[in-house]
Amino acid sequence: MTHKIIFDTDPGIDDAMALLFIAASPALDLLAITTIFGNSDIDTTTRNALYLKQRFNLAAPVFKGTDKPLTRPRNPSPTFVHGENGLGDVELTGLIPAQPEAKPAHQAIIDLARKHPGEVTLVAVGPLTNLALALKADPQVATLLKGVVIMGGAFGIAGKPGNVTPVAEANIWNDPEAADLVFTAPWNLTAVSLDVTTQVVMSPAYMDALEASAGPAGVFLNAISKPYAAFYGGRDGIEGCCVHDAAAVAFVIDPALFETRRGSVRVVTEGIALGQTCLKAEGELFGPSAWDDQPIQAVTVAVNEAGLLALYAQTMKVGA
Ligand code: BDR
Ligand code: CA
Numbered sequence: 278m279t280h281k282i283i284f285d286t287d288p289g290i291d292d293a294m295a296l297l298f299i300a301a302s303p304a305l306d307l308l309a310i311t312t313i314f315g316n317s318d319i320d321t322t323t324r325n326a327l328y329l330k331q332r333f334n335l336a337a338p339v340f341k342g343t344d345k346p347l348t349r350p351r352n353p354s355p356t357f358v359h360g361e362n363g364l365g366d367v368e369l370t371g372l373i374p375a376q377p378e379a380k381p382a383h384q385a386i387i388d389l390a391r392k393h394p395g396e397v398t399l400v401a402v403g404p405l406t407n408l409a410l411a412l413k414a415d416p417q418v419a420t421l422l423k424g425v426v427i428m429g430g431a432f433g434i435a436g437k438p439g440n441v442t443p444v445a446e447a448n449i450w451n452d453p454e455a456a457d458l459v460f461t462a463p464w465n466l467t468a469v470s471l472d473v474t475t476q477v478v479m480s481p482a483y484m485d486a487l488e489a490s491a492g493p494a495g496v497f498l499n500a501i502s503k504p505y506a507a508f509y510g511g512r513d514g515i516e517g518c519c520v521h522d523a524a525a526v527a528f529v530i531d532p533a534l535f536e537t538r539r540g541s542v543r544v545v546t547e548g549i550a551l552g553q554t555c556l557k558a559e560g561e562l563f564g565p566s567a568w569d570d571q572p573i574q575a576v577t578v579a580v581n582e583a584g585l586l587a588l589y590a591q592t593m594k595v596g597a
């Protein structure tokens with residue numbers, strides 16, 4: 278069975294790794310790419326999505342998303358992670374200027390959910406603003422989608438911290454109000470969080486092997502991974518790249534690679550813990566709180582690192 282996918286993304290080095298993983302997977306049918314600000318401004322992330330579509334012959338249309346969070350100004354782009362061009366400042370060779378589809382991203386999400394009720398999985402790996410706009414414009418989208426898998430959040434499992442503040446993960450911190458709406462909507466949502474994505478690392482040797490086995494995509498991914506790995510090496514002492522966004526894709530293909538915990542999630546929208554994701558596990562008893570009567574979602578708490586890395590390499594292998 279193939280899964281129909283909408284990929285909401287802010288390319289982004291690890292977003293590109295995830296997009297080419299989707300394109301290579303026989304288990305996934307990519308209906309649309311929707312873009313969002315985050316790793317860069319919306320014009321740059323949309324340009325990058327169009328570039329990846331052209332260079333790797335992706336059939337899916339690209340829909341441009343909103344340029345700012347729901348209620349607050351956009352944070353500065355993390356050029357120290359993803360480069361000035363959002364793709365590690367590697368040269369984007371042969372770039373042919375192209376335009377996204379006319380329809381805004383959130384409307385494309387609504388229309389595809391209505392066209393294929395109960396069949397589409399929305400994989401969102403950037404700030405969640407397009408998803409929040411879709412919910413506001415058409416609340417029924419929550420029940421029309423098969424499910425939502427996000428890369429986002431940091432739940433402090435095993436003491437793991439955030440990556441933009443001690444408690445906040447970037448995608449959530451970039452639009453906390455949108456994230457709180459998304460976590461409290463009545464859809465079947467799984468958050469593939471920093472708690473597990475920092476446990477999966479593509480080493481330089483892994484990327485060299487990918488370059489040798491995955492054709493032009495492998496060559497490109499190895500090139501863009503080098504500045505990303507340099508960032509993680511300099512900041513966290515990690516040798517290689519954390520696999521954030523591709524982990525959310527892996528969850529759709531093989532959820533058995535992950536262990537999840539169920540509960541209600543709220544997002545801190547003010548104060549020093551802005552963007553923190555807080556889980557009240559199902560069955561835990563407290564006095565009245567902001568978690569009462571909220572939908573139960575799933576949060577990843579463990580991952581099979583070797584299995585995920587093997588799935589990625591096997592999927593990307595040319596001729597596999
Ligand atoms: C997330 O933030 C972005 O920088 C990455 O693309 C990923 O989606 C990791 O916190
Ligand atoms: Ca991303």
